[in-house]
Amino acid sequence: MNYIAFLRGINVGGHKKILMADLRLLFESLGYTQVRTYIQSGNVLFSAEREKGLAENISEAIQIKYGWEVPVIVKTAEALRTIFE
Template sequence: MKKQIAILRGINVGGKRKILMADLKELFVDLGFEDIQTYIQSGNVMFNSNEKKDNILIADEIEQSIFKEYGFTVPVIVISVNELNKAIAENPFFKKDSIDIDRLHLTFLKEFPETEKLQNIKSYNYSPDKYEIKERNVFIYCSAKYSDSKLTNTFFESKLKVSATTRNWKTVISLSELSKSN
């Protein structure tokens, strides 16, 4: 069994695209996943899978199932627990002095962006906010609130042409800790 995490974008925000966590858990059961655990209402689902498919295909199946059940599209990104822990270990902002973790965020990308898109995005500088892209992760440091930053899901999706969703660093760490207890 492979321990994985599905990260859903934009559910239960402002009363829109509402999905109860108990119902989401049941949807994962119906898809054949096991040991399902949800974390907060924003759509973080930890599960075990013996699927041989890659994470993009699993994410697509979850998206289709949500659409069939609820009638709206929810972008889903699936990562392994190992990928999450690797991202935590590779956060480039921890190499800098006195980092406030309340200012750190991690944007998960559904796919690897094309090399050309990665080169083009380097020309964007929204200082004092900073970002660094490594594989399917965008590490973000916001000088103030994330909600005031231009480094949003929409920005990265439009520039990289891949689905994206962001979690604050405390949620990222909590998901890692949850994976150890499950």
């Protein structure tokens, strides 16, 4: 299934800077596929086999790698499409 992750507070005003290439690698290290980022905003499109625990896994991986607490919201691409229709 396809998902969109919204990472709050990264790359804002020079704080919590993460290169998008590094963010893609982080998502891939979690086993996610078709990982793409949108500009420098921390919005990530990706595919995963199961939905349970995605936001928690991503947030925890960022905490481990960078030492930052970053809130993460994950929505299915379909749910987001419905919001905008």
